Amino acid sequence: MDDMWHGSDLDLDAYLARIGFDGERAPSLATLRALHRGHTTSLPFENLEPALQRPVLLDVPSLQDKLVRSRRGGYCFEHAALFAAALERLGYDFTALIGRIMVGAPEGAIRPATHALLLVRPEDDDREWLCDVGFGGGPLEPLEFADGTVSEQDGWSFRLTRQDDDEFGVRHWALSELGADGWTRRHVFAQVPAFPIDFAVASHYVASHPRSPFVGRVFAQRFTAAVHRQLDNLTLITNWPDGTRETRELEPGEFGKVLAEFGIVPAAEDLEALLELVTA
Template identity: 50%
Template sequence: MWSSEHLDLDAYLTHLGYEGDRTPTLETLRALQRAHVLTVRWDTLDSFLYREVRLDVPSVQDKLVRRGRGGYCYEHVALFAAALEKLGFRFTAVSGRVQLGADSAHPRPATHAMLIVDLDGARWLSDVGFGHSPLEPIELVDGGRSEAGPWPYLLRWQDIAHGSPGWAVHQRGGETDDPDGWVVRQVFTETPQYPVDYAVGNHFVATHDRSPFVTRPYIQRQGIDRYDTLDALVWTTERPGRDRVTRTVGPHEVPELLDDVFGIRTDPAEARLLVTRLRELDSAGRCGRSSP
């Protein structure tokens, strides 16, 4: 179903630096998720520059593995699902709604792709495409947690939209009434999704005038103890236990910043186009400048 016959599994695993076991076990899944999240880049450049993002496995592998570019959740999950399928894992794809900054009375579309992996009678949420993603799968039980790395995550079964029950992924930070500091970042149900469903959601995210990925570029890179974002021209660095550092960069600085900080390579023509589009965005006052 996930076109694993078109995946060069050896090239993908080499890109991850993965040399471990290839049997479909929880240990393998944990190692693959960690390697994928820390290695495969995340960006929205194609939707911002071209309003086109392809999800077929050869295109995704060429972009994310061979060319060293980044992608967003649909691309990450297309690649990861093909790898899991080829390795013999059993899983179900699902879609979630990102809640951070959303108005609960007007929910966002379900355009975040994730996988639920079945292993030895247990089920695990594998979310490799958020950008700031858990470094390990989370068991799909009420109270399931991830403590891998400095950013913890929590799963709860609760009302997620207008009284309907479902799963909520919580993270710490932001405005919340929770005494332990948890805030909902995405919600989802277990309704199965198929490649054609992701194609529909991807079309909205990549092309619609109201998609945030069309209106400005957004780049993320997660490390073991550092998380960087570039939102148009605003570059933010977060480290556990330290104050957030935010600075504004010029359009001409962005291609070098992408290479040096985010590990994303753009060819000369693409770099020129990106600088031009960012200058247009900046002139229109839509770059959301922030003070350091």
């Protein structure tokens, strides 16, 4: 179980260079904060494999070939699995979790469990910290895992609240983000450990089910401390920490250029197929 997330397969030097981390390699809170910020601002979010009707591979060699050695990104299960491998190599104690995306869901709706999170316990801190490196829109750093936590990070604000326990006594939580219209609940999750096989099963649904929002559509994101950009087919959305938003429809000839600005450079034949998809 010591290598559950296959951290031994990770080229740690290459990963840390990719996210711009050159600090102390100790399982501390300071290192965790730096790793989280480096990962979320360096590795883009994208769903090109599902859009191209190809499987998403979660083994560490495949993840590092795609996210570390290539100019590509991934979605939450890829990001969280890669981050878990790095944490494992660095000696952190952590638990994986799976949540339900609630953005745009009507009140009372039950969404499928399709979002990956990590609950981390640094060696030098008595608290637990929620890491969400794969949402595509922050947070920049971990959130203290406590009811009512509000964290303002370079103008972006996030809140963690405990929900009612279910009939089995399982704790439930919600992560919300502050926007122009107030707090929006991004996802909810149960405090139940998840394992690599759970990531694999949920990821397969996200990548292949005909009702998945990632099938038949291109969706990419790039998040930094200053700006959050989203590409939904040919719609480019730019968000700023103060809640300001700008939306623009791209010309087809701009599609590849904007992907590259996000840090995503697919193979030429893939770019051609994606362009046919977004212009269909």
